[in-house]
Amino acid sequence: MTSAGATTAPHVPVLVSQVIAALALAEGDTAVDGTFGAGGYTRAMLAAGAGRVIGFDRDPDAIEAGGSLVPNHYIQEGRLTLIEERFSQMDRVLAERGIGLVDAIALDIGVSSMQLDRAERGFSFQADGPLDMRMSRSGLTAAEFLNSADEAEIARVLRDYGEEPRARAIARAIVAARPVERTAELAAIVRRAAGFRPGQKADPATRTFQAIRIHLNAELDELEQGLEAAERALKPGGRLAVVTFHSLEDRIVKRFLRERSGGTPAGSRHRPALVDPNEPTFERVAKPVSPTERELAVNPRARSARLRSAVRTSAPARKEHRQ
Numbered sequence: 001m002t003s004a005g006a007t008t009a010p011h012v013p014v015l016v017s018q019v020i021a022a023l024a025l026a027e028g029d030t031a032v033d034g035t036f037g038a039g040g041y042t043r044a045m046l047a048a049g050a051g052r053v054i055g056f057d058r059d060p061d062a063i064e065a066g067g068s069l070v071p072n073h074y075i076q077e078g079r080l081t082l083i084e085e086r087f088s089q090m091d092r093v094l095a096e097r098g099i100g101l102v103d104a105i106a107l108d109i110g111v112s113s114m115q116l117d118r119a120e121r122g123f124s125f126q127a128d129g130p131l132d133m134r135m136s137r138s139g140l141t142a143a144e145f146l147n148s149a150d151e152a153e154i155a156r157v158l159r160d161y162g163e164e165p166r167a168r169a170i171a172r173a174i175v176a177a178r179p180v181e182r183t184a185e186l187a188a189i190v191r192r193a194a195g196f197r198p199g200q201k202a203d204p205a206t207r208t209f210q211a212i213r214i215h216l217n218a219e220l221d222e223l224e225q226g227l228e229a230a231e232r233a234l235k236p237g238g239r240l241a242v243v244t245f246h247s248l249e250d251r252i253v254k255r256f257l258r259e260r261s262g263g264t265p266a267g268s269r270h271r272p273a274l275v276d277p278n279e280p281t282f283e284r285v286a287k288p289v290s291p292t293e294r295e296l297a298v299n300p301r302a303r304s305a306r307l308r309s310a311v312r313t314s315a316p317a318r319k320e321h322r323q
């Protein structure tokens with residue numbers, strides 16, 4: 001939710017009132033917070049009348065901290081269940097626990113301030129730390145990736161997930177400097193390779209850190225599979241609200257909702273319109289919502305945040321591959 005250059009700050013939930021409005025919770029509804037983080041959305045859902053919230057996060061630290069972040073009485077009343085799992089698995093986990101279909105689902109894509117602020121997690125270059133960047137604390141670390149991948153693969157990641165115009169030069173500089181172990185070291189290599197001068201507005205290290213993080217955590221695949229899982233987990237009439245932080249993610253949500261609501265590309269004189277044989281699984285797709293100037297004054301890093309929302313129809317979920 002913030003850039004890799006973030007400094008220590010409490011987690012400010014982004015677009016929270018707009019998300020709550022889109023979720024239109026009725027008293028007693030069961031809701032899923034697919035990205036629990038510091039619990040900002042969950043608290044707002046409970047305050048808005050949700051009877052029960054199931055919070056997912058793939059980060060064990062977020063789940064552990066969640067117990068104390070959300071006031072205990074919620075847990076004692078059985079109103080909050082926290083689950084360490086990827087949101088792409090939500091429908092399976094909900095079914096296994098006998099919870100069934102839910103009334104509302106929110107996803108707030110990206111990293112939390114909690115993750116960025118802990119130097120030892122390696123997401124930020126503001127304070128030096130080991131190059132880790134694993135949300136779930138398992139799998140390949142950023143250092144293992146950078147010290148073993150070839151130059152072309154590193155360049156591809158920087159281009160595809162960081163939209164980095166100097167991807168090749170940065171990848172070459174990383175390979176030449178190996179082994180790279182610390183976040184400050186990587187930031188310095190990137191700045192040198194990208195010709196960064198102090199005082200320049202955008203620090204190119206931000207793009208490289210974002211790209212490596214998205215790659216290691218397979219964040220775009222997770223988002224695609226998470227949207228499909230939400231389609232399977234929502235009841236007819238259930239509401240989905242998704243907040244993204246950059247255009248790569250927003251494009252995935254936009255395309256998914258357009259496709260699932262029956263919006264296929266229009267035909268032309270030369271190309272007949274595509275006919276989608278599937279019934280729409282979502283309707284009432286809302287226009288994207290951006291933060292207000294007031295919200296940006298308090299939380300300037302929310303500038304690129306976008307909320308998209310829609311309502312589930314009664315059509316059966318599409319059959320998709322799952323991992």
Ligand SMILES: C[S@@+](CC[C@H](N)C(=O)[O-])C[C@H]1O[C@@H](n2cnc3c(N)ncnc32)[C@H](O)[C@@H]1O
Pocket residue numbers: 001011012013014034035036037038039040041042056057058059062085086087088108109110111112113135222223
């Ligand atoms: C932007 S933060 C969410 C902040 C939260 N809305 C709040 O108000 O505190 C994103 C959180 O989602 C988690 N996350 C990212 N991808 C995930 C996934 N595929 N499955 C589950 N959790 C995920 C991250 O670990 C992080 O804690």
